[in-house]
Amino acid sequence: MTNRALNILRIAMLSLMLLSICLLLWQHFGMTRVLRIDGQQDSKLFSPIDDRSLGGKSIAQLEQANQATIVKCALDATAYQWPFCEASLRLAAPPAGVDLSEFDTMALDVRLVSPGNKKLRIYLRNYEPEFSNLTDPLSLKVNELEVVVPDDGKIVIPLRFFRVATWWVDEKNIPFLLTDMKLNNVPQVEIATPGQVVSGNYQIEIRSIEFRGKWISLINLLLGIVIAWMLFGFIWLLLELLAYRERFHLKRAQMSELEQINRVLEIQAQVLSNKAQIDPLTGVLNREGLRDFLLLQWHDDLPSEAGLSVVFVDLDFFKRINDQYGHAVGDEVLKQFALLVGREIRHADALVRWGGEEFLVVSPGLPQLAASALAEKIRAIVEAASWPEGMRVTCSCGVATRVPGEQFSALIERADQALYRAKGGGRNRVELG
Numbered sequence: 106m107t108n109r110a111l112n113i114l115r116i117a118m119l120s121l122m123l124l125s126i127c128l129l130l131w132q133h134f135g136m137t138r139v140l141r142i143d144g145q146q147d148s149k150l151f152s153p154i155d156d157r158s159l160g161g162k163s164i165a166q167l168e169q170a171n172q173a174t175i176v177k178c179a180l181d182a183t184a185y186q187w188p189f190c191e192a193s194l195r196l197a198a199p200p201a202g203v204d205l206s207e208f209d210t211m212a213l214d215v216r217l218v219s220p221g222n223k224k225l226r227i228y229l230r231n232y233e234p235e236f237s238n239l240t241d242p243l244s245l246k247v248n249e250l251e252v253v254v255p256d257d258g259k260i261v262i263p264l265r266f267f268r269v270a271t272w273w274v275d276e277k278n279i280p281f282l283l284t285d286m287k288l289n290n291v292p293q294v295e296i297a298t299p300g301q302v303v304s305g306n307y308q309i310e311i312r313s314i315e316f317r318g319k320w321i322s323l324i325n326l327l328l329g330i331v332i333a334w335m336l337f338g339f340i341w342l343l344l345e346l347l348a349y350r351e352r353f354h355l356k357r358a359q360m361s362e363l364e365q366i367n368r369v370l371e372i373q374a375q376v377l378s379n380k381a382q383i384d385p386l387t388g389v390l391n392r393e394g395l396r397d398f399l400l401l402q403w404h405d406d407l408p409s410e411a412g413l414s415v416v417f418v419d420l421d422f423f424k425r426i427n428d429q430y431g432h433a434v435g436d437e438v439l440k441q442f443a444l445l446v447g448r449e450i451r452h453a454d455a456l457v458r459w460g461g462e463e464f465l466v467v468s469p470g471l472p473q474l475a476a477s478a479l480a481e482k483i484r485a486i487v488e489a490a491s492w493p494e495g496m497r498v499t500c501s502c503g504v505a506t507r508v509p510g511e512q513f514s515a516l517i518e519r520a521d522q523a524l525y526r527a528k529g530g531g532r533n534r535v536e537l538g
């Protein structure tokens with residue numbers, strides 16, 4: 106990965122970290138959403154309900170005073186088994202309702218005047234199509250809670266404290282699997298006198314009702330943060346993989362480039378080495394070339410039966426050729442001589458220009474008799490060949506075959522002595538060393 110990409114990723118990680126911390130702090134200390142019903146301003150949403158429709162004699166009436174909606178209740182505990190008065194707050198028209206499951210608490214600001222205990226009962230009525238219908242208000246599921254009203258009238262109730270009323274479940278014969286508390290579609294909230302009441306005058310003064318929650322719940326926020334981090338990690342991993350692949354391809358290209366350069370260098374080295382080992386005039390091996398040739402062929406422990414013969418060949422009276430026809434013609438003769446002899450020797454043999462007009466034929470595995478025959482053959486073809494300017498050219502040969510343990514220099518020396526004898530014996534002849 107490039108440094109730039111790495112820096113961008115680092116900055117992104119830092120930003121994500123800061124964002125996560127900020128969101129968590131904001132969720133904890135802020136991010137609040139409130140659904141507020143004001144007792145005075147929203148008084149039209151309230152209506153009084155009492156037990157008269159159920160055979161009771163309690164009478165509930167609504168009033169506006171003290172910046173609040175007030176339920177005044179003349180409660181008669183004698184006429185009906187469960188006497189009550191209440192203020193019903195309409196949040197929506199069923200089947201629509203407010204999704205209170207997105208809120209955490211219900212905050213009440215109420216005052217209670219009561220001849221009995223200081224309790225209120227609160228109902229959150231949820232519309233659920235499985236059993237609720239528009240004609241029967243009692244078909245809305247009853248989630249209830251009874252609370253004690255403190256002197257300052259301020260109560261904060263966690264919504265999870267509400268429970269589905271068992272009396273309602275029994276009365277409506279609700280299947281067990283549908284009896285869980287749900288607040289996802291609440292059209293109606295009721296604030297009522299408690300279960301245990303005595304006859305007398307009650308007064309419930311509702312100043313405000315607030316449902317409070319967070320725009321994003323802690324669970325959802327944590328889930329979002331985890332997903333964001335996983336996504337970030339995935340992107341990082343992906344970029345790493347891409348960078349790795351790029352590096353891999355680059356390395357492979359570099360390797361193949363190096364291999365190519367190596368091959369070229371090897372070829373060049375081979376060419377140079379060949380050049381250093383070859384006599385430029387005749388194209389046969391020079392002494393350097395012979396050295397490498399012998400390194401491959403020559404061993405002190407070479408068995409005698411393997412044989413190794415040397416034919417020392419020297420052109421006769423070459424000085425005269427130079428003197429008579431010129432140096433260039435002399436060169437041509439040397440070149441032609443090398444070609445002629447080169448054609449006669451085996452692939453395994455080496456033809457070496459030893460110096461001037463002196464040549465060596467080195468024949469691994471060639472016994473003395475065969476070496477002698479080879480020398481004779483060379484002598485004969487040189488004599489028989491046609492040369493520039495119609496001149497006659499001959500050569501003399503000294504032959505030596507290696508004896509076990511003999512050094513190469515000693516072998517050459519013997520061949521040279523044989524050559525010397527051939528020269529002394531009149532030239533154009535072969536002598537054995």
Ligand SMILES: Nc1nc2c(ncn2[C@@H]2O[C@H](COP(=O)(O)OP(=O)(O)OP(=O)(O)O)[C@@H](O)[C@H]2O)c(=O)[nH]1
Nearest residue numbers: 419420421422423424425427432433435436461462
């Ligand atoms: N044209 C030419 N002449 C060369 C070259 N190298 C050596 N020579 C000549 O070869 C001649 C060798 O002369 P000598 O050593 O006297 O031998 P020779 O004349 O062949 O006499 P014998 O060997 O005794 O038969 C010299 O004149 C060298 O100048 C070369 O590369 N080209």
